[in-house]
Amino acid sequence: MPIPSIQPIELDCAADDIALQMTRWLSHLRAERRLSPKTLEAYCRDVRQCLVFLSEHWGARVTLARFAGLEASDVRAFMAMRRADDIGGRSLMRALAGLRSFGRFLEREGVGKVGALSAIRAPKIGKSLPKPIQMAAARRLADADERAGETRDPWIWARDAAVMALLYGSGLRISEALGLKRRDVPLPGAGDVLVVTGKGNKTRMVPVLQNVLALIQDYVAMCPHSLPPEGPIFVGARGGPLRARIIQLTMERLRGALGLPDSATPHALRHSFATHLLGRGGDLRAIQELLGHASLSTTQIYTGIDSERLLEVYKTAHPRA
Structure with a gap:
């Protein structure tokens, strides 16, 4: 093309x-x-x-x-x-x-x-660490029941839950998740890998959890619009491609309901994915590949978050701290 x-x-x-x-x-x-x-x-x-x-x-x-x-x-x-x-x-x-x-x-x-x-020397920029979401809160964001009080169709609750689960479960950028076509997403039990297109039109393979695939399938079954294999799997209320702003607004509503700070954005779920993997002993090189970072230095910001967490534990637990 x-x-x-x-x-x-x-x-x-x-x-x-x-x-x-x-x-x-x-x-x-x-x-x-x-x-x-x-x-x-x-x-x-x-x-x-x-x-x-x-x-x-x-x-x-x-x-x-x-x-x-x-x-x-x-x-x-x-x-x-x-x-x-x-x-x-x-x-x-x-x-x-x-x-x-x-x-x-x-x-x-x-x-x-x-x-x-x-x-000309490039200007210095301050290093700001990403602000991940707590593990329990990240899981609740992917729970469709959290949206039960909203005056929206149940299939939209299911769609939003599936998108949130994909962002947190696979560490995708929101553009990568919304760019998936239906043929790109395997049925539960039929596969555990997604091929996503990231920055610079670069493709990479990322694992996807079976419970995330189940949430996506629940949404597909409830969606009133046609979802052809070559079309986007996530669609808006009228059947067109789902816009990132819709998910951002959903996150804003959930922040109030769950008492989360303003830093809890859809992209923060990607940060949470990397931070929680690293905190559980994940390899930095593997996390780099999963996130699609061109340079390891980009991924290394998450070691700063983990160091902060270790320091907090030390200050809290050490008898002489």
Whole structure:
């Protein structure tokens, strides 16, 4: 299936030559790098904001030749402007990554070399540990009976319970769970593995518990809409693909009912999956594969959570603590 082309970029602050190269750059990222639409949108927005700033900073429209002559002081001034807008370190790092990607593309195409971008040190970002949900609460989130008081159809209760159980039981991202087709999910007793498509269109195999498959099958049996093998297994109230926002709203309602903090989100179930596995002696490399992390350093944040838990136990139990 051909990948849709990027719409031509239009910029009031820049000349046509740099707008054309931006369009070609984004098309390259989509077709060859397989970046997600959200990442492409963020990169485009960051580079556009930089060009707007440079146009005001220099007092003229930005041309390709002028952009290629960018100096480190210009980049620092742009980063300082963004920092003044209360932009966090992570967003600044993404903006710099987008600008560097655009610069590398221009160099490969032989139309400019923006050396100043590589001279800028990436901003430091504070390490924030994920906030997993307690094991008992995570199990209750996957219980359809917790929704019995809601004025919604029982099949929707069953659907939400199945999605929550899948997020916690297999550590999926919500986009991965909602992207599953019916043919991707085996019947209870007929298999115990899912093939999911994660970031960058990368596929991986993850185990799935039989009781989770049973919850999914309960939902399928109750669902009033047709669920063809090639269609999404999780659908909305009208039969279309289920949106992530619906599950987020469900979680918000359950937070109040179960007395959970605001950090209890659908993604927190994925954090809980990894944290609880590690706490039970799970191997870090295996958890990396299950989560679909490209780098082990991404998975290692969960060792920090486990260390905190061990320290709490020490402080509570040691007679001299």
